[in-house]
Amino acid sequence: MAAIVPGAGPVLTIAAMTFTEMLLAAQRRNGSLLCVGLDPEPARFPGALRGDAGRIYDFCARIVDATADLAIAFKPQIAYFAAHRAEAQLERLMEHLRRTAPQVPVILDAKRGDIGSTAEQYAREAFERYGADAVTLSPFMGWDSVQPYLKYEGKGAFLLCRTSNPGGDDLQNQRLSSVPGEPLLYEHVARLAQGPWNLNGQLGLVVGATYPQEIERVRQVAPTVPLLIPGVGAQGGDASATVRAGWRQDGPIVVNSSRAILYASPGDDFVAAARRVASATRETLAAALPE
Numbered sequence: 306m307a308a309i310v311p312g313a314g315p316v317l318t319i320a321a322m323t324f325t326e327m328l329l330a331a332q333r334r335n336g337s338l339l340c341v342g343l344d345p346e347p348a349r350f351p352g353a354l355r356g357d358a359g360r361i362y363d364f365c366a367r368i369v370d371a372t373a374d375l376a377i378a379f380k381p382q383i384a385y386f387a388a389h390r391a392e393a394q395l396e397r398l399m400e401h402l403r404r405t406a407p408q409v410p411v412i413l414d415a416k417r418g419d420i421g422s423t424a425e426q427y428a429r430e431a432f433e434r435y436g437a438d439a440v441t442l443s444p445f446m447g448w449d450s451v452q453p454y455l456k457y458e459g460k461g462a463f464l465l466c467r468t469s470n471p472g473g474d475d476l477q478n479q480r481l482s483s484v485p486g487e488p489l490l491y492e493h494v495a496r497l498a499q500g501p502w503n504l505n506g507q508l509g510l511v512v513g514a515t516y517p518q519e520i521e522r523v524r525q526v527a528p529t530v531p532l533l534i535p536g537v538g539a540q541g542g543d544a545s546a547t548v549r550a551g552w553r554q555d556g557p558i559v560v561n562s563s564r565a566i567l568y569a570s571p572g573d574d575f576v577a578a579a580r581r582v583a584s585a586t587r588e589t590l591a592a593a594l595p596e
């Protein structure tokens with residue numbers, strides 16, 4: 306692994322860092338491109354925890370403790386908490402992350418998108434209530450729905466671009482005939498995120514590991530923005546092809562895996578099993594980096 310040297314590089318304090326600087330520092334420190342997704346589903350909890358929505362925090366905290374030295378980021382998915390009235394457990398988890406793994410940035414996966422006044426509340430929820438370092442957003446409602454998040458200096462916002470699901474084709478692969486050069490919708494989103502919408506370098510893009518060719522296309526249009534790439538593991542995306550298509554020295558990638566790590570074992574050995582899968586995924590990603 307030539308390009309990531311764990312432990313190397315300047316030491317900056319977290320507060321002084323932008324989100325992208327945090328990512329690059331975590332990438333160096335942990336030698337990792339792996340984002341551990343926190344999608345807690347009580348029905349799938351292992352062993353004695355099974356079915357207990359009151360143990361969401363306990364489950365996630367144990368996964369965090371087992372993988373914090375292997376991850377470039379953590380990504381809690383807010384629906385898995387809200388569906389079980391577990392927002393207070395998410396708050397506790399965010400505090401735990403801050404306390405025990407302050408060097409690993411946290412992306413709150415909320416996929417918000419609404420008019421500006423409502424977006425202000427969503428931004429407040431993500432960055433003030435939960436203290437996330439970045440958030441995922443749908444760009445469908447346009448610039449004024451994204452702008453409120455960018456008022457939070459140093460925070461990141463990942464716009465859905467070419468998502469990992471087959472249905473992403475329905476809209477994202479439509480051609481925009483009124484825009485010069487007639488790009489596909491996802492190419493247009495990538496262009497906006499790299500250029501006119503990216504006022505302070507806070508924007509990134511979400512592209513699915515299940516579509517490496519589109520990742521490559523996104524990189525042609527948006528060479529330097531951070532890419533959040535879910536879809537390895539349970540969705541079957543190709544981890545090596547993902548790195549080859551998306552990683553750039555000046556354009557970090559964050560490759561997410563959730564279920565394959567969280568539910569690596571149904572038994573009481575789940576912590577060790579999660580660490581094993583996270584470690585193997587981290588190695589696969591690192592091995593695909595250019596020499």
Ligand SMILES: O=C(O)c1cc(=O)[nH]c(=O)n1[C@@H]1O[C@H](COP(=O)(O)O)[C@@H](O)[C@H]1O
Pocket residue numbers: 342344382414416441467468469470511512513535536537538539540561562563564565
């Ligand atoms: O924004 C996301 O994180 C996201 C975008 C996308 O295109 N596809 C996608 O799967 N995700 C999220 O990434 C995670 C994938 O989980 P696993 O398939 O279990 O690894 C889930 O939390 C999804 O909500």
